[in-house]
Amino acid sequence: MHIGQYIDLVHRTEIDLVKAFKKVAKAHGDEPDVYQTCQLLASWSQKLVEEFEPIVKRYKEESDKEPDRLTQTLLKDTRKGGLALLRDLHDLYLITTEVKVCCTILKQASDGLRDKDLTAMCEEIERQTTRQLSWLLTRAKQAAPQTLIVAK
């Protein structure tokens, strides 16, 4: 069984997402809505990380630590300059999408195993990542014209 690897992957990516939201909040304190919403969304992810822990422990033997390729390259450092906010929101979108994809894949296996707790967990993560993505896209779309056309 490889399911432990995916559980581990979802868990670690969600932890990365907490860090990423906090990082972007801190970097864009001059945009109050970005600062506050990123903190809020980080708190959602943090809660999921904690709720996920018993399941992670239960499947621990099957886990192996494949490095998270995506989060290692994205948002290493938050950016500066006219494009910064848009690019950072874009990176957050990709990291959140990674969580969502991992979770969708994991849920397939969970359904196969009839693991009701894991399935419920996956559904909750999917629900929250959908809301997170929705905000990120709304905010990035708002910022895009002014950033790409007007900013120096």
Place this chain on the structure above:
Amino acid sequence: MQQTRDSIKDIWGKRSPYKGDWPVRVDEQIEEEPDKWVQSACVLCSNGCGMDIGVKDGKIVGVRGRAVDIVNHGRLGPKGLNGWVANNSADRLKRPLIRKNGKLEESSWDEAMELIVKKSKEVIEKQTSLGIGFYTSGQLFLEEYYTLAVIGKAGLGTPHMDGNTRLCTATAAAALKVSFGSDGQPGSYTDIDTTEAILHVGHNVASQQTVLWMRILDRLEGENPPKLVVIDPRKTFTAEKATVHLAPITGTNIPVMNGLLNLIIDSGRINKEFIENHTVGFEELKQIVAKWPPERVEEVSGVPAAKLREAAEILGSASTLVSTALQGVYQSMQATAAAVQVNNLHLIRGLIGRPGCGIYQMNGQPTAQNNRECGADGDLPGFRNWGNKEHIAELATLWNVDPDIIPHWSPPTHAMQIWRYAEQGLISLLWISGTNPAVSMPELQRIRNILDKEDLFVIVQDPFMTETAERADVVLPAAIWGEKTGCFTNVDRTVHISHKAIEPPGEARSDLDIFIDYAKRMDFRDKDGDPLIKWQTSEEAFEAWKQCSKGRPCDYSGMSYSKLSQGSGIQWPCNEQFPDGTPHLYTTHLFNTSANICETYGYDLDTGAAVTAEEYKAIDPKGKAFLKGTDYQQPYEIPDDLYPLWLTTGRQVYHFHTRTKTGRSKALSDAAPDAFIQISEEDAARYGIKEGEMIVVESRRGKVIEPAKIGGVEPGLVFIPFHYGYWDKSDRPRAANELTLSEWDPVSKQPHFKYAAVRITKADAGIIESTADKIEKAADTIKSKLKSQEA
């Protein structure tokens, strides 16, 4: 001076106890006997009282209430009876001003308008029209907003148009859209005449809409008076009359509202049939509010569980209910979510769309509703949906332009973001009309810095040299109420016409004439090469607006200037089907939520994320109302060791906004001459503060010095009225917004004026003088430096 009553001493006047038909009482104040009376309505709050302007020898000499008007039955409040003298002020702006070598100097209209056109074209060349922003008001007339909306959206094509309506009324619009699919108040003021219960949430109606409060007071004194529930952290005039007064800790509206709904649902006093047939989302709402039993509400909000139960008993048992909400909800944490809970209360009990059952998501300003309808703020004209391509196509056809010129790629830019873009140099021309952001916006030092920016060209259109106008590059003298004809709409959708009674002073021009002149000089044209703005007069503009509104929820197509001039104001929708207007919306319980009608596809209440057209179509409620809820979220700034007290800001009965008009009435000014800090007896004792002593109040953003007024607030909370700036008194920092926060509600984008963490200390004379001195010097230095560089 002759007057029928002294509204300064006795704010609401003599009682006329009633139930059913509210008796007429004509309030009047005149300096001299007028030669003629000219039909108008009051512009000093959102109530929209019908009023006649008395004119003698081309000068306004007084006002009287219109007995025939459905809104006020002849009554007027202290602001209405006294505020008109501002028109006659000696310090009205009479000629355009242009900043030259750092100083504002008189110019001709030609020179001023040509400079504005030249700057506009330069900015467009460098930044496209995305470099231009408009910041309007809740004070212009419908015809002016609509004209500006067409110029901005179809002439320039900029999404950056909003008003200070964002500060006062954005949450009202947002909450109505969230629940019912579009803006538009469901009820009518006549609901008060028969209702069994009234709920005021964060709405000090006694001070804000004094004439509406007279109606309520008269009911309270009559037969079968309604029970009154008031939710407000202060013991206001309104709260003093409450059957039950709940005083929640700042920022806890959601726990209280969730708690009330929970008790009502739990006791089974809901209308199951209504919920089933006319709403979606009940089960989810039930789960959300179930987390708030009274004991938990008490723990978080400080509202005793027993009192919450008393309130729920009233709200759950009344067979008719009128609810109102205002800034205590709109300018506080989770604004839209809390305002929506008021709508939910009516929906789960089926108390909507019939006499006695009204929801008033109150407006702050007299013409705020029109800014929302006409789209000079962050909305599209006629409550159209920026995400709906068919709605955009309708506007494009109406204006005969390519749909792509109308910005609709995301919601129109909200005010706080417009100012942020200006701060970043991403907006280079900011045109401010009829409002005074240098006193009314949060975090004033930041706003002053933005206005003073070298790379921002600021146009201010105003009747007076406000704190904002002083910092402008061009000042255009504007004609005001009484000096031009136009219409505006109050909270219960009553449309009034206000006729021109006198000529404006000097060379002052109406906002409409200024906008049309700009459109001509910019040579905005439609697809066929004809002028984009096809009207010259306000009546022609009104006719154009009728076309735009036709078939939409705010349908004006059955109105005309002559019809509006016949007697009372008329409630929209007014069309072929309802030629005399419409007291209640949603009488058939069919709401504006169908995907092809709705003004918005909705938002996530916690984040403001926009629902897409595809997502909405998948859940299209097809006329059912939304029941939405959310859980409590703590404010981001809360009192701590450094800043241990909550600050809240608000209004006084005798003033409106930044006092540009009310401050110029001696009677109103004498009645409330200065700002103050209100603190509880407990805190006064703790800090050793005596009544009237000067207190330094500091937040992380700024500092003010105010005399102390003791009592009437909960311990831990301080209150400062927001009206006072510097145009008439600049010896100390006193504007409440020196202290407030630059943050806003995720859905309505309305700033959070109702809380900030502050600390207080007693001031000594030395501090006051040196601070005032520093402020003035620093401001002068910055101004002269920046402006001389620019020149």
